[in-house]
Amino acid sequence: MRPDTRDPAPTDDAGPATPAPRPDAEWTIGRLIAWTADYLKKRGAESPRLDAEVMLAHVLDFERVQLYTHYEDVVEDAPRAAYRDLVKRRADGAPVAYLVGxxxxxxxxxxxxxxxxxxxxxxxxxxxxxxxxxxxxxxxxxxxxxxxxxxxxxxxxxxxxxxxxxxxxxxxxxxxxxxxxxxxxxxxxxxxxxxxxxxxxxxxxxxxxxxxxxxxxxxxxxxxxxxxxxxxxxxxxxxxxxxxxxxxxxxxxxxxxxxxxxxxxxxxxxxxxxxxxxxxxxxxxxxxxxxxxxxxxxxxxxxxxxxxx
Structure with a gap:
């Protein structure tokens, strides 16, 4: 498994849901949204990108529109770990509304x-x-x-x-x-x-x-x-x-x-x-x-x- 700093979401028995990032890549807001939307889409989510945005905005204490004004900002380890937990629970079926309250x-x-x-x-x-x-x-x-x-x-x-x-x-x-x-x-x-x-x-x-x-x-x-x-x-x-x-x-x-x-x-x-x-x-x-x-x-x-x- 990739180190925590390179792993925004959980893996399953079949391995990572998407290809590993480049070694020099950083987890910006934009990359996290794209990665998570793909991850959730493969697990049958009806609105994967919206789910990804709502959960990330919640973790960062942003309004959704702020994600796009901070698209290239790097997300630090602590909020990314909290986000990864939400993504895993969403992939397991928990409704986004309950996850973010x-x-x-x-x-x-x-x-x-x-x-x-x-x-x-x-x-x-x-x-x-x-x-x-x-x-x-x-x-x-x-x-x-x-x-x-x-x-x-x-x-x-x-x-x-x-x-x-x-x-x-x-x-x-x-x-x-x-x-x-x-x-x-x-x-x-x-x-x-x-x-x-x-x-x-x-x-x-x-x-x-x-x-x-x-x-x-x-x-x-x-x-x-x-x-x-x-x-x-x-x-x-x-x-x-x-x-x-x-x-x-x-x-x-x-x-x-x-x-x-x-x-x-x-x-x-x-x-x-x-x-x-x-x-x-x-x-x-x-x-x-x-x-x-x-x-x-x-x-x-x-x-x-x-x-x-």
Whole structure:
């Protein structure tokens, strides 16, 4: 094996993942990114260069853009050793967000831990739905059910300066992460963090103008077949939607009826292939007017949407 000063990432039983550098070569930021991107690509990473950049920026305490303004800087032994550890763990399947402790969502930084689901771009359609529904309301009261990292409540509160939220989660560890994110973005004074199962913990509150949720919607039988970086790292509590993946959606639809004002909106993120079934659940309640499903740019159904009659 090459000496530590020449070895930015781990080797496996087959030997180094890439050819050894020239003896006179130094591990600059640019060379580390290129080497690591190739290493991770060979191990099946979906976004190897992005992963390499995010981890290196984390180790160096840089913003990603700073990597390119310091492209020829040599990375010293200590940060390179820390980086090598992250690269090895990423190659073993650990999500980058958990390795660096943060993830961007709706152009905001959110701290994450294994107690919360990693925010995903698909969930941003809930924020867009909230913004559209709330833009004519003076001081909307809203609930975020299953808040996790708090990404929904925080992003929505940032987009609407007078909105207030009840951010609900069954996990106290998740609520601690969400509270920290609300404080980071200056909206903690407008978000109440509530521990409880769906809407039961706020059943005695005045009705809400909007209820948003990214509930667990993976069928229980499908969990074992998820990609390893999801299955082995993200909390099953935030993934398991019951036998058909719709159990939480069905409960939430029923619980929301007495907690929505007339004309209030319920918006729920759904999984692939669940649009028809989720709309049928809402349609069984005459208290709802089922609105068109929100679709992403590829035309995939993302958010079922109903108004309280």
């Amino acid at each position: 943060r993830k961007e969502f709706f152009s905001l930084r959110f701290d994450v831990s294994p107690a919360v689901l990693i925010p995903r771009p698909e969930t941003e359609y809930l924020v867009l739905g909230f913004v559209e529904a709330a833009k004519r309301l003076e001081s909307p009261r809203a609930a975020d059910v299953g808040t996790g990292s708090g990404c929904l409540a925080v992003a929505c509160a940032k987009q609407h300066a007078t909105a207030s939220f009840a951010a609900i989660d069954v996990s106290p560890d998740a609520l601690a992460v969400a509270r920290g994110n609300a404080e980071r973005h200056g909206v903690a004074d407008r978000i109440e963090f509530v521990q409880g199962d769906l809407l039961a913990a706020v059943a005695d509150r005045p009705p809400f103008d909007l209820i948003v949720s990214n509930p667990p919607y993976i069928p229980s039988g499908d969990l074992a077949g998820l990609e390893p970086n999801v299955r082995d790292y993200e909390p099953w509590l935030a993934l398991d939607g019951g036998a058909d993946g719709l159990e939480l959606i069905e409960r939430l639809a029923a619980q929301a009826i007495p907690l929505l004002k007339s004309g209030g909106r319920l918006m729920i993120e759904i999984g692939a292939g669940q649009d028809e079934a989720a709309r049928a659940i809402l349609s069984r309640h005459p208290e709802y007017q089922v609105l068109p499903t929100v679709r992403d740019l590829q035309g995939h159904p993302r958010v079922v949407h109903a108004a309280r009659v």
